[in-house]
Amino acid sequence: MKRVILTLATCLTIGFGFAQVFTTEISAHFSKESEKDMYNIHFPSAYGFTTLHHLDNVMMDNTKAMVFTKYDQAMKAGETMTFNLPKLGLRASNLQEVIEIDGQLVVLSTVMDKKSAKHNLNAQIYSNENMSVSENKVIASFLIEKYSKSGFYNITISPNNTKFAIVANMPFIKKTQEKVMIWVYDMQLNLLWEQSQTLDYESDRSYD
Secondary structure (H helix, E strand, O other): OHHHHHHHHHHHHHHHHHHOOOOOOOOOOOOOOOOOEEEEEEEEEOOEEEEEEEEOOOOEOOEOEEEEEEEEOOOOEEEEEEEEOOEEOOEEOEEEEEEEEOOEEEEEEEEEEOOOOEEEEEEEEEEOOOOEEOOOEEEEEEEOOEOOEOOEEEEEEOOOOOEEEEEEEOOOOOOOEEEEEEEEEEOOOOEEEEEEEEEEEEOOOOOO
16 A cells, blocks of 8 residues: 555656646737727637627727638638628617627627617628628617617527527606517527516616
8 A cells, every 4th residue: 555655646746747847839919909999709719710800889980890800720810801780870780799609600789770760689690601791680679769768688698509589678768667578589580489578667767
């Protein structure tokens, strides 16, 4: 038994000695031009990854540009493509959520327009294989009267990444009960079910 313990102690000592010898390698990096400059990494693998680059909540010429760029394992940039988030009237959408699933990104964005009297949630699907983006699909919408009382959207993704839920708090109306609308979609943007609900507390401008 003593011989076994001594042998084990010797092996651990040698193991720890080797384990403490390591090297680090620093790769290239992204340089942000401003705090509004956003980079998100998608589809990481041993062969590289894809970035989604955009300016956060910045309105320039009423457009919101999304830039996809493929990188190899040495962080060398390759193919790139740019597309704009959809508009409602003259207003460009704001990026709300990006869902990564099976080589695709479900890009969800919101936009409201007083003239159109609508607050919409848009969906587009980006394919990483051929770097293409589908036509826009409005997957949720409700009416508004003014921007200060425009309601808001929340998005929740199922644990198995097969579907997502949209919960919309309706615009604030004084002395009424809070109302919500709910939509559930699969990742191919097929509507599974929807419903509206009046809750048992008073309407407010926002809730946590």
